[in-house]
Amino acid sequence: MNRCLVNISDLNQYLYCPRRLYYLMFYQTQEINVHLADGRGLHSYQGRRGGWYREFYLKSEHLHLHGRVDLIEQENGVLVPVERKRGTSYYENDLVQLAAYAMLLEEHLGERIATGYIYLYGKNTRHPIEITDHLRRKVVDTVDAIRAMRVGSIPGFCENPRKCAKCSVVVYCMPYEARILEEA
Numbered sequence: 585m586n587r588c589l590v591n592i593s594d595l596n597q598y599l600y601c602p603r604r605l606y607y608l609m610f611y612q613t614q615e616i617n618v619h620l621a622d623g624r625g626l627h628s629y630q631g632r633r634g635g636w637y638r639e640f641y642l643k644s645e646h647l648h649l650h651g652r653v654d655l656i657e658q659e660n661g662v663l664v665p666v667e668r669k670r671g672t673s674y675y676e677n678d679l680v681q682l683a684a685y686a687m688l689l690e691e692h693l694g695e696r697i698a699t700g701y702i703y704l705y706g707k708n709t710r711h712p713i714e715i716t717d718h719l720r721r722k723v724v725d726t727v728d729a730i731r732a733m734r735v736g737s738i739p740g741f742c743e744n745p746r747k748c749a750k751c752s753v754v755v756y757c758m759p760y761e762a763r764i765l766e767e768a
């Protein structure tokens with residue numbers, strides 16, 4: 585992992601569960617579970633079908649961020665980022681990820697980007713997302729939190745067992761076993 589620049593996809597991982605990012609960062613546990621595999625397959629399928637799959641690598645020393653934007657579209661003469669998601673809904677961590685792409689893009693272009701889009705494969709719908717000050721602040725705060733992570737300080741378990749059921753590092757994290765031990 586680049587200790588200076590945070591990968592934008594790590595923002596999403598951290599906001600899903602800081603402990604999950606901890607394992608991905610320090611234990612190299614890039615296990616692909618069915619949820620990840622499904623998402624990757626959809627990405628490549630959509631790209632081939634639509635012909636609009638483009639990847640654009642951006643980085644910013646100022647923001648301490650780097651990442652590859654899935655798709656950039658032109659709308660009324662303005663470039664906007666599009667983030668594509670598996671499923672039928674999106675969450676705040678997806679909005680923060682989109683905002684991070686917008687912030688990188690606007691630094692690269694030298695102009696403000698007010699809107700991005702989230703595309704949901706599960707419903708084949710596009711959703712305009714305002715890049716608000718709240719989202720921008722969340723990007724900065726999350727980058728700071730990730731850069732402060734250390735191998736000797738493991739974050740706690742997340743509170744939502746449904747997240748654990750879908751988590752790609754559950755076999756390393758062992759939340760169920762830990763809870764049984766705690767209750768024994």
Ligand code: SF4
Nearest residue numbers: 601604742748751757
């Ligand atoms: S299994 Fe649960 S607690 Fe552990 S990293 Fe994943 S989401 Fe977080």
